[in-house]
Amino acid sequence: MEKKVDKEIISDSLEIKLWNKDKINKKSGLWFIQFITLLKKNITLQLRYWKTALLLSVISPLLSMVLVKVFIILNGNEVGVGKGVYHPPEYSLSGIEDCVGPTDKQDKCINLMFTNCIDNAICERDPTVDEIISNFVQTNNDRMNIKWESDSNKWDNWENDKLNYNIEKKYDVVHVPNSDFIYNYALNHQNITNFGIVFDVKKEANITNYRYQLWFNSTSNYNNTDIFGSRLASVARGIDEAIIKYANGDSNIRPQLGINLKDFPIPPLNGYEDVVVATCGPMVFFCVSMTIFINILSTVVSEKESKIRFSMEMMGLKQSVYWLSWIVIYVIYFFLNTIFTILFGKLFGYSCFTNTNFFVLLLTYFLFGLAMGAIAIFITTFVNKSKTAVLIGISILIIGFLFQSVLFTDSYLTYIWWSDKVPQYIRKLFSIFIPFFNFGKLYVDINYLSSNTYNYITNTVVKGKGFHWNDLSVKQGDELSYVLNLEHMEPTSHALYYMLGNIVMYLVLTIYFDNIISNEYGNRKPIYYFLLPSYWFNSNKDINNRDWLLKTQKKYPSKINIEELDDDVQDHYKYTYNPENNDPVKVINLRKVYGRGLKKKVAVRNSCLSIGKNKVVALLGQNGAGKSTTMNIISGLSPPTKGDILVCNKSVRKNPSAVQSELGICPQHDILYKDLSAMEHLRLYSGIKGIKNCPELEEILINRLKAVQLYTVKDARAGTYSGGMKRRLSMIIATIGDPNVILLDEPTTGMDPVNRRYVWRFIEEFKKDRCVLLTTHSMEEADALGDDIVIMSKGTIKAIGNSVHLKNKFGNGYRISVLVDVENLKAFKLIAKNMVPGIHLADDSAGALIYDFNEEQLNYISEFVKYLDENPDGYVNTWGMSQTTLEEVFLYVIHSDSNRKFKEE
Numbered sequence: 001m002e003k004k005v006d007k008e009i010i011s012d013s014l015e016i017k018l019w020n021k022d023k024i025n026k027k028s029g030l031w032f033i034q035f036i037t038l039l040k041k042n043i044t045l046q047l048r049y050w051k052t053a054l055l056l057s058v059i060s061p062l063l064s065m066v067l068v069k070v071f072i073i074l075n076g077n078e079v080g081v082g083k084g085v086y087h088p089p090e091y092s093l094s095g096i097e098d099c100v101g102p103t104d105k106q107d108k109c110i111n112l113m114f115t116n117c118i119d120n121a122i123c124e125r126d127p128t129v130d131e132i133i134s135n136f137v138q139t140n141n142d143r144m145n146i147k148w149e150s151d152s153n154k155w156d157n158w159e160n161d162k163l164n165y166n167i168e169k170k171y172d173v174v175h176v177p178n179s180d181f182i183y184n185y186a187l188n189h190q191n192i193t194n195f196g197i198v199f200d201v202k203k204e205a206n207i208t209n210y211r212y213q214l215w216f217n218s219t220s221n222y223n224n225t226d227i228f229g230s231r232l233a234s235v236a237r238g239i240d241e242a243i244i245k246y247a248n249g250d251s252n253i254r255p256q257l258g259i260n261l262k263d264f265p266i267p268p269l270n271g272y273e274d275v276v277v278a279t280c281g282p283m284v285f286f287c288v289s290m291t292i293f294i295n296i297l298s299t300v301v302s303e304k305e306s307k308i309r310f311s312m313e314m315m316g317l318k319q320s321v322y323w324l325s326w327i328v329i330y331v332i333y334f335f336l337n338t339i340f341t342i343l344f345g346k347l348f349g350y351s352c353f354t355n356t357n358f359f360v361l362l363l364t365y366f367l368f369g370l371a372m373g374a375i376a377i378f379i380t381t382f383v384n385k386s387k388t389a390v391l392i393g394i395s396i397l398i399i400g401f402l403f404q405s406v407l408f409t410d411s412y413l414t415y416i417w418w419s420d421k422v423p424q425y426i427r428k429l430f431s432i433f434i435p436f437f438n439f440g441k442l443y444v445d446i447n448y449l450s451s452n453t454y455n456y457i458t459n460t461v462v463k464g465k466g467f468h469w470n471d472l473s474v475k476q477g478d479e480l481s482y483v484l485n486l487e488h489m490e491p492t493s494h495a496l497y498y499m500l501g502n503i504v505m506y507l508v509l510t511i512y513f514d515n516i517i518s519n520e521y522g523n524r525k526p527i528y529y530f531l532l533p534s535y536w537f538n539s540n541k542d543i544n545n546r547d548w549l550l551k552t553q554k555k556y557p558s559k560i561n562i563e564e565l566d567d568d569v570q571d572h573y574k575y576t577y578n579p580e581n582n583d584p585v586k587v588i589n590l591r592k593v594y595g596r597g598l599k600k601k602v603a604v605r606n607s608c609l610s611i612g613k614n615k616v617v618a619l620l621g622q623n624g625a626g627k628s629t630t631m632n633i634i635s636g637l638s639p640p641t642k643g644d645i646l647v648c649n650k651s652v653r654k655n656p657s658a659v660q661s662e663l664g665i666c667p668q669h670d671i672l673y674k675d676l677s678a679m680e681h682l683r684l685y686s687g688i689k690g691i692k693n694c695p696e697l698e699e700i701l702i703n704r705l706k707a708v709q710l711y712t713v714k715d716a717r718a719g720t721y722s723g724g725m726k727r728r729l730s731m732i733i734a735t736i737g738d739p740n741v742i743l744l745d746e747p748t749t750g751m752d753p754v755n756r757r758y759v760w761r762f763i764e765e766f767k768k769d770r771c772v773l774l775t776t777h778s779m780e781e782a783d784a785l786g787d788d789i790v791i792m793s794k795g796t797i798k799a800i801g802n803s804v805h806l807k808n809k810f811g812n813g814y815r816i817s818v819l820v821d822v823e824n825l826k827a828f829k830l831i832a833k834n835m836v837p838g839i840h841l842a843d844d845s846a847g848a849l850i851y852d853f854n855e856e857q858l859n860y861i862s863e864f865v866k867y868l869d870e871n872p873d874g875y876v877n878t879w880g881m882s883q884t885t886l887e888e889v890f891l892y893v894i895h896s897d898s899n900r901k902f903k904e905e
């Protein structure tokens with residue numbers, strides 16, 4: 001009986017165009033073809049996600065600049081003059097420090113201004129206030145670091161200069177006309193006045209109240225965190241004591257104790273932007289790189305999560321190609337991001353961009369981006385879920401943000417960090433492992449030199465010296481080393497070297513962990529894999545079939561008693577074991593155990609299977625029978641626990657990648673990029689197989705798409721396909737490069753009957769010269785396609801043989817029933833006996849004859865049917881034919897096994 005699907009169901013003929021195998025590059029050029037193909041795929045996808053691409057390369061740098069601008073506008077007044085530009089001198093925690101001018105000329109400053117006139121009032125100088133200040137000076141001279149000038153006449157000297165604000169010397173204590181004067185003076189002479197005291201002396205009846213307000217410079221170069229600390233307290237206490245001393249027991253004179261503080265005004269923003277840029281920059285620009293960082297995590301991990309990466313690896317994709325294809329894309333992103341950051345920085349006029357050498361900026365931002373990118377790629381080796389990846393990305397963003405804000409903005413902690421009390425090795429450790437430390441250091445150093453400063457004497461913005469290329473190598477002892485705070489720090493250039501080191505280190509770790517961390521199928525290399533010669537010199541040489549068969553049987557002896565198996569299965573096992581067996585696929589004593597202890601699950605038990613050329617073997621079994629596991633092991637995706645598989649003389653254990661190059665795989669679940677079309681998928685997998693893009697390739701691909709009715713949607717994105725269309729595309733992908741062995745895991749699931757038949761016809765045609773292993777839950781499909789049908793149950797092969805054989809063995813095979821008049825019964829039986837030797841009469845009651853045909857008698861069926869149809873003797877009243885279905889056979893085999901526990905050691 002012929003079983004030709006295409007002839008029965010699809011009448012039009014199918015001509016499958018095949019590849020010229022000589023044009024498939026399997027050796028030296030393979031790497032390059034794979035690389036170009038993957039790069040094309042990545043670029044195509046990035047262009048499809050152009051909004052994200054634009055965000056990562058252009059919009060995020062632009063947003064960062066806008067954000068800094070917003071900071072400038074919103075927080076400008078909060079930001080102290082000199083923040084991030086000056087380093088604080090060492091200060092003592094007690095007493096009042098001598099005032100320090102804005103530049104190194106220390107003589108242009110005033111320690112204390114005082115007045116007894118409020119606002120713009122022009123009033124008499126109050127001698128009692130003079131006396132109080134005099135008391136204050138005398139009492140505090142010894143206590144404090146400053147030697148106050150105690151001769152009040154000298155205080156007045158300043159009066160002569162007061163209209164000329166460009167005072168050139170240091171004044172300890174000066175009397176000024178009113179509080180508005182203090183305000184204006186402080187406004188125009190930032191950082192050169194330590195304190196102002198405005199006395200409010202009021203007489204009420206007989207009582208004189210001495211209130212005063214203490215003005216101070218919270219933004220001076222002094223430690224501004226000490227605002228409410230000892231400096232102010234010391235002054236306030238000193239003034240209180242001075243008033244009490246003046247009162248000298250007179251209860252009518254009342255000082256108002258308690259501090260009434262007022263900060264000096266800050267001039268409107270004008271040239272102070274750099275302060276904000278220097279302060280917020282490390283955080284904001286860090287976040288710009290982090291957008292790409294998070295994108296890497298989510299993109300690479302989703303490719304892993306959706307199993308697309310496995311699917312490409314199964315088709316022979318090299319690990320180095322995979323990583324490099326992504327690295328190139330992200331190098332481009334980081335480069336564009338850097339260029340636009342610099343460009344926008346310049347456009348916004350921030351001096352750390354306008355006043356810094358272009359290549360210093362380029363290296364700083366670019367290397368930082370790459371170093372963070374390397375960390376992102378490294379993290380992807382540990383994470384399998386894209387949601388987790390994004391979560392990790394955001395956590396690192398927050399940690400890095402805090403890190404930048406704590407260590408590199410001008411806060412109290414910064415001084416601890418830069419202080420020589422931080423051991424050098426701690427800094428080195430941070431530098432080696434954390435790129436954002438190196439970025440912060442570079443950023444701060446760049447700002448030290450590039451930021452503009454404000455000249456408080458001339459009221460002008462002084463352009464920063466600028467950060468030049470040579471400044472990278474300023475070292476301890478050099479002129480600029482104080483400005484760059486290098487007394488106990490490494491030169492700025494070292495931060496760049498560390499970032500280069502970060503990149504190399506994290507990429508090497510990525511390759512290492514990518515190999516040793518097991519995938520979800522438990523496949524991984526040993527931790528010392530790089531020491532194995534096989535890793536470096538992977539030989540694709542064919543294994544001697546006979547030797548392998550003998551060795552494997554010895555090394556992995558069967559754990560089950562073969563005699564207990566079904567006869568056919570026993571025969572098949574013996575055939576598989578036979579050293580002369582030359583079939584392309586041989587599975588020997590395959591065993592797969594998942595988990596350990598109580599969670600141990602034996603998925604495949606000592607299976608043996610041999611698949612010959614030109615054959616489709618249909619693997620049937622209930623859910624969980626071990627079909628996919630068998631497929632996964634053959635495809636090298638999952639390692640066998642025991643046993644081995646030889647595919648075209650290559651061992652799955654020894655050289656899974658060589659096995660993969662012989663295979664075409666259609667996995668159980670569609671593994672497709674939703675944003676690539678059918679043609680793009682086929683070109684991608686062709687490249688992975690080493691086939692160059694050429695007109696011949698296009699012709700073959702179109703031919704295959706036409707064969708499974710996908711030609712009309714060849715340019716539509718796979719995300720828009722129906723389930724059946726995706727299956728057909730996955731099936732066609734498996735045939736790329738015309739591999740010798742094709743593994744099809746439930747290829748027609750969810751397909752309508754018409755399209756299913758197109759696929760059957762294709763498989764039937766395509767199996768020529770190669771072998772196909774197919775798993776399916778469709779008995780119709782197994783019947784139509786399977787040259788051999790293997791029924792698995794609980795990890796064991798229970799039955800094997802062609803469809804007719806199985807039907808005969810486990811069912812009734814073909815059955816013909818004939819209704820004959822009683823008087824013709826004898827004559828008819830004789831004719832039947834003559835036509836079909838050994839025909840078996842299963843039933844004979846009341847002229848209703850039932851004949852069963854076994855395998856040997858199948859050839860006689862057509863002649864017998866012809867006789868019944870034509871009815872030349874007139875004996876036959878009516879007749880009918882039926883056949884045991886494969887489903888009945890399957891159910892029979894499974895049920896007979898269901899209560900049986902397999903005996904094994």
Ligand SMILES: Nc1ncnc2c1ncn2[C@@H]1O[C@H](COP(=O)(O)OP(=O)(O)OP(=O)(O)O)[C@@H](O)[C@H]1O
Pocket residue numbers: 520521594595601602603621622623624625626627628629630668
């Ligand atoms: N990664 C895994 N970890 C643990 N157990 C697994 C794993 N993969 C499969 N198994 C178990 O191994 C057994 C065989 O699974 P397998 O997927 O091979 O069955 P199958 O015959 O392909 O089933 P289906 O028809 O549903 O695809 C099942 O009991 C399954 O739970």
